[in-house]
Amino acid sequence: MPATFTRHQQVDIERKDTGIGGKPPLIHRPTGGGGDGENWENHSEGNHGPRELLIRYRLGVFFALAGDLMFFIALVSAFFVRQSTGHFDVHNNYITDWRALPIPHILWFNTAVLLLSGLTIEMARRQLFHEIDVMEEWLGLGRPAVKRAAPWLAATLALGLTFLAGQWIAWLQLVHEGYHFLSIDPSSHFFYLITGIHGLHLILGIFALVAALIGLFALKKVEFRQIAVDCVAWYWHAMSFFWVFLFVLLVFFQ
Amino acid sequence: MKRVLSRIFTADHRTLGVYYLYLALAAVTVGTILSLMMRVHRVWPNIIIPFVGVVKPEDYLAMVTMHGTLMVFFVLTTAPQSGFANLVLPAQIGARKMAFPRINGAGFWLSVVAFLVLISGAHITGGAAISGWSSYPPLSALPNSGPGQGLGMDLWLISIGIFCIASWLSAVNMLATILGERRAGMTWSRLPMTVWAWLVTSILTLLVFAVLLAAVILLFSDRHFGSSFFIPMGDMIDGRVVGRGDGSPLLWLHLFWFFGHPEVYIAVLPGMGLATSLFANFTRRRVPGYRVMAGMLVAIGLLGLVVWGHHMFVSGMNPYAGTAFALTTMAIAVPSTIEVIGWLCMLWGGGLNLRTPMLFALGFLSFFIAGGLTGPLLAQPALDAYLHNTFFVVAHFHLVMAMAGIFSVFAGIYYWFPLITGRMMNETLGKLHFWISLIAAYGTFLPMHFAGLAGEPRHYDRLTGPAIGFPSLIPVERGITYSGALLAAAQLIFLWNVFASARRGRIADENPWQAATLEWANGTAPKRVERGPYDYDLPSGGGGFHPQWECPAQQE
Numbered sequence: 001m002p003a004t005f006t007r008h009q010q011v012d013i014e015r016k017d018t019g020i021g022g023k024p025p026l027i028h029r030p031t032g033g034g035g036d037g038e039n040w041e042n043h044s045e046g047n048h049g050p051r052e053l054l055i056r057y058r059l060g061v062f063f064a065l066a067g068d069l070m071f072f073i074a075l076v077s078a079f080f081v082r083q084s085t086g087h088f089d090v091h092n093n094y095i096t097d098w099r100a101l102p103i104p105h106i107l108w109f110n111t112a113v114l115l116l117s118g119l120t121i122e123m124a125r126r127q128l129f130h131e132i133d134v135m136e137e138w139l140g141l142g143r144p145a146v147k148r149a150a151p152w153l154a155a156t157l158a159l160g161l162t163f164l165a166g167q168w169i170a171w172l173q174l175v176h177e178g179y180h181f182l183s184i185d186p187s188s189h190f191f192y193l194i195t196g197i198h199g200l201h202l203i204l205g206i207f208a209l210v211a212a213l214i215g216l217f218a219l220k221k222v223e224f225r226q227i228a229v230d231c232v233a234w235y236w237h238a239m240s241f242f243w244v245f246l247f248v249l250l251v252f253f254q
Numbered sequence: 255m256k257r258v259l260s261r262i263f264t265a266d267h268r269t270l271g272v273y274y275l276y277l278a279l280a281a282v283t284v285g286t287i288l289s290l291m292m293r294v295h296r297v298w299p300n301i302i303i304p305f306v307g308v309v310k311p312e313d314y315l316a317m318v319t320m321h322g323t324l325m326v327f328f329v330l331t332t333a334p335q336s337g338f339a340n341l342v343l344p345a346q347i348g349a350r351k352m353a354f355p356r357i358n359g360a361g362f363w364l365s366v367v368a369f370l371v372l373i374s375g376a377h378i379t380g381g382a383a384i385s386g387w388s389s390y391p392p393l394s395a396l397p398n399s400g401p402g403q404g405l406g407m408d409l410w411l412i413s414i415g416i417f418c419i420a421s422w423l424s425a426v427n428m429l430a431t432i433l434g435e436r437r438a439g440m441t442w443s444r445l446p447m448t449v450w451a452w453l454v455t456s457i458l459t460l461l462v463f464a465v466l467l468a469a470v471i472l473l474f475s476d477r478h479f480g481s482s483f484f485i486p487m488g489d490m491i492d493g494r495v496v497g498r499g500d501g502s503p504l505l506w507l508h509l510f511w512f513f514g515h516p517e518v519y520i521a522v523l524p525g526m527g528l529a530t531s532l533f534a535n536f537t538r539r540r541v542p543g544y545r546v547m548a549g550m551l552v553a554i555g556l557l558g559l560v561v562w563g564h565h566m567f568v569s570g571m572n573p574y575a576g577t578a579f580a581l582t583t584m585a586i587a588v589p590s591t592i593e594v595i596g597w598l599c600m601l602w603g604g605g606l607n608l609r610t611p612m613l614f615a616l617g618f619l620s621f622f623i624a625g626g627l628t629g630p631l632l633a634q635p636a637l638d639a640y641l642h643n644t645f646f647v648v649a650h651f652h653l654v655m656a657m658a659g660i661f662s663v664f665a666g667i668y669y670w671f672p673l674i675t676g677r678m679m680n681e682t683l684g685k686l687h688f689w690i691s692l693i694a695a696y697g698t699f700l701p702m703h704f705a706g707l708a709g710e711p712r713h714y715d716r717l718t719g720p721a722i723g724f725p726s727l728i729p730v731e732r733g734i735t736y737s738g739a740l741l742a743a744a745q746l747i748f749l750w751n752v753f754a755s756a757r758r759g760r761i762a763d764e765n766p767w768q769a770a771t772l773e774w775a776n777g778t779a780p781k782r783v784e785r786g787p788y789d790y791d792l793p794s795g796g797g798g799f800h801p802q803w804e805c806p807a808q809q810e
Contacts, residue, residue, distance in 0.1 A: 052434065056353050059430045067422050067460040074468035074512075078483060078505055085502040087487045097487075097500045182480045184499060189481040193471075 025050035025134060025223045050223040054230060061231045065238045068201070072242055075197070076249055079190050083253075100254035101187040104173045110166035111247050117159035118240040121209075124152035125233035128226045137222040146216050149229060153216065156236065157209050160202060167199050187254060194246050201239055208232045263363065265355035270362050271340030272674060274332050275667070277366060281328035282660075284373065286742050288321040293735040297728070299716040312401045314715035315384035319402075320376065322387030323410065327417055328369050330521035330659045335459070336362070336424050338524060338666050339452045341673065343428070345773035346446050348437025348783060353430035357423050364420035372413035375406045383410040386713065388510055391484035391503045395476045399491050408477070411470050418467035425459040428452060437772075439782035443544065444802070446771045446787040450548045451527025454555035455520045461559070462513040462520075469509035476501070507569055511562035518655050519558040522622075523551060525662025526593060529615045532665060533597055534788040535769050536612040537604025538799065541788050547596045550589040557586045567635045568642045576635040583633035590626060594619070610684030611767070614665035617692050618658050624696075625654025628703070643713070646706025652699045661691075664748070671752075672766050673773060677759030683751040690744035697737030701730050768799060775803035 086096030127149035137145055179188040215228040295309040302308055344352055352358050375382035384402040385394040397404045432453050472483045482499025484506045489497035534541050541547055563579030597619055628650040632638050671679045705727055717724040765774045771787045780803055789800035
């Protein structure tokens with residue numbers, strides 16, 4: 001009889017979390033028959049896969065943007081309050097120093113450019129989530145997604161720079177018409193402040209775009225390439241959205 | 255060199271938590287010394303204070319400003335929220351680390367920069383800003399409106415601006431951690447109450463610090479770029495008109511208090527969460543109505559966003575708006591009372607185990623009730639018109655925010671000290687610290703109610719002048735000063751206890767408080783969390799409990 005060895009204790013075989021790279025970075029997680037992937041109670045043990053990583057970064061960007069939205073809302077409410085403040089003169093007339101600002105027409109062009117750039121970056125983002133391309137990249141057979149996304153990202157970069165140049169021209173036109181930042185006019189203060197701060201956000205976005213473009217080629221893992229492009233895209237969308245909101249304010253609520 | 259740097263600029267959340275506590279300690283030390291100088295000056299106006307000399311009125315105002323700013327931003331915002339959350343939050347939800355450790359670290363180091371910029375204001379010509387922690391324009395909008403309003407005010411604005419960005423980074427990290435990094439099975443109804451509180455404060459931080467940042471930028475633009483967001487027409491300094499537009503100081507008040515009121519809840523909500531946990535732990539009972547208690551924390555946070563106007567009843571705001579704000583303010587009493595009733599339910603007939611953390615949690619409860627009771631009084635616009643700029647308000651917020659907040663910080667330190675150092679803090683010294691602090695805190699802040707009712711104004715550097723009644727308040731003032739000095743002295747016991755216990759304290763057991771939440775799991779956390787955070791009070795009796803890291807298989 002061959003020697004047998006009996007364990008008295010049942011040994012738990014610890015299943016290591018396969019971690020990143022163990023599962024393909026697809027949006028839909030294959031859950032097998034009948035399981036639903038979104039139910040928290042049915043989650044598999046390891047929840048640190050690529051999808052969770054993407055969601056983590058996305059959550060971070062969304063929360064940061066929520067705070068940013070509050071920042072712009074505060075500026076806009078200040079705009080409305082300041083518009084209505086004034087004083088009474090000796091005849092008891094309510095006088096306000098608000099003068100409507102002639103909005104340069106180039107802003108319409110800039111808005112169109114920015115909206116277009118939103119489309120191009122969305123195209124770039126979607127390239128990185130085509131299931132067949134992602135599988136190909138994940139298996140190391142080639143980089144079809146990178147090849148398709150890079151031109152869209154470059155187009156976004158060009159459009160973003162065009163937008164910034166357009167904003168600069170708008171400033172020059174306003175200065176030409178005598179509305180300086182240092183002039184006493186509250187509406188021109190708001191105009192420069194709002195466009196300036198939004199422009200600053202876009203400059204950050206440009207840096208992020210460049211970083212994503214470099215990352216598209218430099219990052220070794222398709223998961224990280226997805227994250228880089230995805231986060232920049234959501235940031236960029238938010239900046240387009242904020243701009244439409246601010247543009248409507250500046251044009252129609254002077 | 256690189257190793258030293260990477261050890262200092264660590265991304266480890268537990269180290270950062272301790273760093274935050276050190277930052278708060280530095281700020282609270284400076285703030286307390288300032289408050290002692292103010293108290294001494296009020297009673298003996300002509301005394302020479304070391305390093306300051308005879309306190310001039312503008313020095314007094316600078317002290318008020320620095321004291322308020324340090325205590326609110328760098329003590330009550332950093333310690334309960336960022337400090338404790340960094341220490342235990344990932345462990346409590348079963349995460350290995352924060353969602354964004356580096357962003358978290360950047361948040362801390364930006365806070366340090368903000369702190370240094372703020373206190374550098376005391377060392378420049380003209381001194382620190384003098385317009386209070388709320389920095390009302392037009393005083394704060396014009397650089398020549400006072401001694402500290404030039405460079406001092408600029409430094410204040412820069413410091414607060416940096417602090418806003420730091421808080422924003424920490425809040426993003428905290429929210430992403432709570433939402434995304436929970437261990438499998440750690441459902442919303444299994445979160446410890448502290449995590450609920452940090453969730454709410456992080457949301458508030460995200461929403462309101464952004465508004466403060468916008469306000470700070472607008473004010474900075476008023477001071478340096480010739481705009482007039484906050485400077486009214488006809489504003490005069492030294493008899494000269496300096497106003498240059500139809501700016502509205504009221505606009506700053508709205509923006510500031512939209513931040514300022516939720517800020518109070520950022521300071522006190524973590525204390526409420528911690529108190530709930532400690533009451534459950536030390537009475538060995540479950541939290542009654544867990545969902546209601548958690549929901550009320552959220553309700554307090556949300557209601558806190560719509561009550562800011564009650565700071566502005568006397569500002570010339572539309573009286574109808576005042577009525578609306580009075581209603582929302584009184585509405586906050588409802589969730590607060592439900593919380594208090596929940597705590598009293600736990601205490602009622604629970605086996606009170608009066609260890610030091612429990613004592614401080616009870617102290618928190620006491621201050622929360624005593625300070626909270628004057629809230630509905632001040633929420634009446636008519637009463638507030640009289641009480642607004644008096645010491646009654648000072649008494650109110652020092653009890654409900656400052657003392658309640660700081661007692662919850664003490665409770666947290668005594669409770670989690672074994673996690674930081676592996677040793678227990680000395681119980682005898684802790685109890686001594688508690689009782690002296692409790693009595694001295696009431697001795698300091700209760701008489702301020704009476705001084706305020708008698709009409710003693712805030713922000714005045716001395717009680718002389720034409721008003722007849724004030725000299726009769728001098729004995730009360732003196733008593734407050736003695737009591738305040740005692741309160742400050744009692745903290746030396748605490749400091750001694752911390753540093754002595756860290757070195758020679760009794761070695762702590764694995765789970766010294768027999769707590770059920772995951773931070774005490776000591777590395778044995780399960781893959782899935784199967785139980786709630788407060789599974790005390792078992793039908794079998796005998797003080798047993800089921801910790802969250804226990805698997806159901808081990809139940810029998």
